[in-house]
Amino acid sequence: MDKNYLEKHIQNALEEDIQSGDFSSIACIDKTAGRKVRLIAKQDGILCGVDVFCKVFELMDSEKDIKIERLLEDGTKIKKGDLILKISGNARNILGAERTALNYIQLMSGIATTTAEYVKILEGMHTKLLDTRKTTPTLRLLEKYAVKVGGGVNHRIGLFDMIMLKDNHIDFAGGITNAITKTNDYLKENNLKLKIEIEVRNFKELDEVLQCGGVDRIMLDNFSCEDLKKAVQIIGGRYETEASGGINFQTLKSYAQSNVDYISVGALTHHISALDISLVSD
Helix, strand or coil: CCHHHHHHHHHHHHHHHHCCCCHHHHHHCCCCCEEEEEEEECCCEECCCHHHHHHHHHHHCCCCCCEEEECCCCCCEECCCCEEEEEEEEHHHHHHHHHHHHHHHHHHHHHHHHHHHHHHHCCCCCCEEECCCCCCCCCHHHHHHHHHHCCCECCCCCCCCCEEECHHHHHHHCCHHHHHHHHHHHHHHCCCCCCEEEEECCHHHHHHHHHHCCCCEEEEECCCHHHHHHHHHHHCCCCEEEEECCCCCCCHHHHHCCCCCEEECCHHHHCCCCCCEEEEEC
16 A cells, blocks of 8 residues: 555544644643553454554654554454554553544454455355445545455456446447447547446346447346346356446355356445454553
C-alpha cells in the first residue's frame, strides 16, 4: 500500500477525532505519565491491519516515545484471548490514538474474517471470490487489502483501471454492440490497454456479446444457478466469466458449481461486522 496515501488517510482520521485537543486526557492525566497496554483479540477471526494500527501510534507520537512489540501479523488466525501486541509510552498519546487505531484494525479484521469464511466454501472448486467497488469512501484500498488477506481476489480498484460496461452504460450507448465497438475504438485511439468486461442480464444479451466479441470477461448478472451453468457452457471458455447479483454465504457453493471463473460479492466490504479487538491496560 502506498505510504503517502496511508499516512494522509491516518492524519485525516486523527484530525477528525482530536481537532483542538483530547481534553478528556489532558484534563486528568499528567503530560509526562507513562502507560503500558496490550492489544487482545476478543473474538475468533483473521487478523488484518496491524501495520495500519501501528502507524496510527507512530503518527500520534511526535516525541517518538511509544514502543510497540508486535507478536502477531496480518493473516494470522486469532482466537479469543490471543495477545496481538504490546504498547508502552506516553499515556496521553496512547489514549489519543486508541480509538482511531482500533477502528482500522477492527474493520479490516472483520473484512478479512468474512472473506475467509466465503473462501473456505470454495475450497477445491474452480471459482475464485471477487470483491466489488461497494466500499466505504476513502477506505477502498484498506478494505480491498483486507479482502486479499482473507484469501479473496481484488476486482478493479476503481473506474480507471478496467472497463466495466454495465446496464446503464449499455443503455446510454445505444445497445451492446455500440457500447463494445465505441469502447474498443476509444482504447485504440488513446493507446490505452485496459481489459473490458460487459454485463449481461439474459441469454439474448449474452448472444449479442458473443456475436460481437471484443471483450475479455462477461458478467452474468442475476442469473439463476441453472441458467448460470448453461451460460458458462455456452461461453465455453472463450471469455472469462463472472457471476454477480445477490449471491451470499448460503448460495455461494451452488453458484460455484456452474464452474464460473469468478463470483463477485459486495457483502465482503459493505455488510461487515467489525471484529472485536480491544486495548487493555497492564
